[in-house]
Amino acid sequence: MSLQRLLTFWRNTPQIAENITRWERVPPREPNSVSIPENLHPSLHAALKSGGIESLYSHQAEAWERTAAGQHAAIATGTASGKTLCYNLPVLDRLVRYPEARALYLFPTKALAQDQETSIRRLLTNAPEPVATAIYDGDTPRGKRPAIRENGRLILTNPDMLHVGVLPYHNRWAEFFAHLHFIVIDEMHVYRGVFGSHVANVLRRLKRIAAHYGSAPQFILTSATIGNPVELAEKLIEAPVELISNDGSGRGGQHFLIYNPPIVDEELNLRRGVLQESVFLATDLLNYGVQGIIFGRSRRMVELTLRYLQEETGSSAVLDPVRSYRSGYLPSQRREIEKGIRSGEVKVVAATNALELGIDIGGMGAVVLAGFPGTISGTWQQAGRAGRGMDESLALLLATANPLDQYLAQHPEFFFSQSPESALINPDNLLILLDHIRCAAFERPFYPGEGFGLIPGETVTEFLEFLVQTGALMLSAGQYFWTSEDAPAQRVSLRTASSKRIALILLSEGVPPQTIGEVDGESAAWMVHPGAIYLHQAESYLVEDLDLEEGHANLIPFDTDYYTEPKRETEISLIELKAEAGVPGAQKRRGEVLVTEQVTGYRKIQWGTQLRLAEEPLDMPPSKLETTAYWLLLDGDTVNSLRESGMWGSDPNKYGAAWPQARDAARARDRYTCQSCGLVEDGRSHDVHHKVPFRSFDSTAEANRLENLMTLCPACHRRAETAVRVRSGLAGLSFVLGHLAPLFLMCDPSDILTHADPKSHLGDGQPTVIIYERIPAGIGFSEKLFEIHAELMKSAIELVESCLCRDGCPSCVGPGGELGTGGKAETAAILKMLQ
């Protein structure tokens, strides 16, 4: 077996074996098969048989029974455990038996819907009467839509389309809603945080409209392994669900390896880059004929991986065994790559998590995770992509230099003991709720006292009265009528990111301009700014210009030896202070802020050597986010007492062999005078201080550049280092709060951002930690944080003090601050003063 030979090779090759910090073999699981239910419609029975399925896994049979009993079901079993059959059998059986019955499938992406349509058609081949199955999404041609609305019995769509393209026009779907038996929500774990909170409200609207036409559909939801499938499902559909989580599918054993790249520079504690390392390991996959995916954490990573891999293997033809896959490719390109993977022509594919959701590409021999995906749940989801039938498979997690990855590489048991994260949503968030009550009122007038989902009538009436006040509604003859010109759904985006897309237009001599892909409006400024090198399918292009208003960027083919890296600057200013209060050691505040992010320039970096070739300024329009924030400013006394406590021991840095010369050069330049107080050396040499701390440089030489050095007397030097330490503690505080806050807010960690500033405008020049919301206008998180401040501080100190690490780790105060190192003791010290 090729995988076995590869593993033997790795085991016996010390350069590889010694980097593997954990070699866990997840034992194979025998399938728990049961016979296909007798009462399944014969046509489906036959379709299963002709597809080579002679029996069901126990969880599939369980889903069949539960749904037959009319219960809502949530199926949470592993990747590739045949979840789709859990809903396809009961739904298709119903559709085949009852010509009136309709069903709605919701997928988080258009690509998934496409994928599922094919397998549904296969199951329906033997149906006595055709069951009209169709995708209805933004890509469905307008001309085809009326027929789909009238005849479609199984509609595949996504929440966004349901929200903006179906519910506001529900009258066109009258028959469909009147006979809607099932709603399937696939991959429900995607619906968390702000997106999930929106989707839960879209489902409230969906149920309201179904009820208007007299139906009360049954729900079937599926989920990847998450901590709280039942809670999430019940929050989404607001009804009790039966959990089906006893995975009856069989799977081969999986070797789960954690690989920490070797240290290449002891002095600087530098490890080999995850990029080179994953290319190196992928070459072995190719050599041993093991088909595999390399999951990169960014689109850029994926492109770089492909490029290096092609250079390594000398391949570049179109029919290539090595491909990349990420969002931003055109659907046709994606389909072609998926096909190549299924047929085996594509041997190695570098991909982002765009390939993580259930795109049907079959099982891989191996999966390489180039960096921790951020959650345990996501790790298992990606690892689950490896494994074909009962064959052995390989999942390898490559640790990056990121402290979180390093922590995991050094504490691999974390993976195998910790339960996966919970997906949190808050459908009752005031602003999200307001958005959807507006949408619902447009879809059918509310009457006074009518509830909305589980929101009681009185509360809804308060919202309605508020909307009357804004002029959006009018109470007339006992109903609240929508009296505004605009259609509210069009103004509400379910995903916080704007829907603006920037088309990438390739200008190439002798060929008409051609769209080769797209990026979202928010990423455009840093991904495709003028002068940027944009990588697409391992080809490099130079961005000639970017037109944000018209929504396109012009690219020309550009063969070069460098890539570009944008420089981004974030600034937060106050719009309006809403509340403030004194708390122990600090002041808490909340209010509206303006977050300005600007790409101010970019660096050209040479391939391979990583040498900075040049730095170019850019004049890009800043992107502005008006949102709400909660912030905490440390009192002057707090800072002083931290300064005086002097609890930090100064570990000497190893400044390299050339340090004595650099140090002397700096002293000579500064005429042996302290640059802070003007004291001239007298008997004892002054210290030489790194303006930007030594540890934040990649190379000793760079850190020791004369421009980065200044001469200080010992007293001034201590003060300077103190400032760094305070910062570090502040960064640690910012990290803990940023990670803890989502637990209290029940939101996705990415819904909020933190910012630590030692001299903040928002904090009267005092050291400040700011937590702000990522959604324009915010959704009330900052208000909540302000309220629970004391509770938040209490759990923060508990978290930091109970952590077993010595000087900070990703699970407490995080990686060292931007300036300074460690920071655990400093963070704890600040937190103590805040209790």
Place this chain on the structure above:
Amino acid sequence: MPSISDRLKSLGVQAGADQLKPPILTRNKSVSKHIGGDLRATERGDAYVIEKRYPVSGNDYPAPLWGDGSLEVLAAWAGEVDVAGMDKTDFAFLDTETTGLSGGVGTFAFMVGIAKFEGDEFQLAQFFLREPGEEQGQLAAIEQFLAGAKALVTFNGKSFDVPVLNTRYQLYRWPTPLRDLPHLDLLHLARKLWRARLASRRLGDLEEEILGVSRGAEEVPGYLVPQIYLDYLKTGDAEPLKGVIYHNAMDVLTMSALLTHIADLLSDPVHAAAHDLDLLSIGKLHEDLGQVSEAQALYMECLGRPLEQDTWLEAAKRLSFVFKRQENWDAAIKLWKTSAGKGEIYAHEELAKYYEHKKRELETARKWTQAALDTISTSGFPILMRFQWQPELQKRLLRLDKKINSDLRKV
């Protein structure tokens, strides 16, 4: 606990100044004062209706509201044969004013203007919502009013007015009275007839260009209509609605006048057409309907008039294909030769086909093919057309050469 309203405001939701709701009595008074109208009782509540009567002859509208043109072609075009035999009293002319143009269930028709002929009068009823809650009465009254109508006439009603009204009936789960009525949507016909001649086929522009009507100072542009009504709901002041009432009434009158104009035009195009281009359009319309002899007559009429070259060539092309289908080769060839002389590539090609397949004069066919290739190679020839024709012509030339060679060998 602060109220939801206060919490929303503190999150920055703009609530606007607390609106003082105008008392219903004041508002209703303002409506009767400025736009008139009466209550009409229905089983679903009262409807508010503004009625106007226009004598069929001797009214202020500058174009005839009805005439004696035949509806036959119109009926055939609409696929509604019954319409041909209908009397003017069978039609209902309908136009709605809505709270928004985006569609969707939350958009409603606050005014529906419908007119019918009764005896010597054109009777217009505008069903108006003094407030949204009167909608059920409005819909019931519309149903009553439409009871005798056998066909519906609208302008863009197929995509807008009828779906909007159907949605309203559906919302209350009543059968819609509009569904089974034959429907003449004049926008579609106007597009067909005047696409080549007029830059815009909006109702207001057709009214001006085709009927010579210009609207008075009360007219408000359509895009302002929703906001005027929504403002009225808030202020209770009905005065600005006068313009909307006028706008709606004019739209309905124009529909009837336009239908009359089109019927006259289609009944006797040779005399009624104001423009030669219209003849060509009507010819095409007949051709679409499979009425070839009518089409042929109109194309021939066109060719006899002093037309611009492009129009002449298009008419000739149309006519030549009519001749071709009739196998009237001499007539067709004459047109093709003239057209080929004016650079028409299709005419070259048709001639080449004719000589190759009908006459088996391969050299002549080759001559026309070569001439076409020469023409498209001239520098002024549009490049896209060149790309389009070139491969086909070259293939033809190759095939002809082969045939000629093998014929030579046989000799």
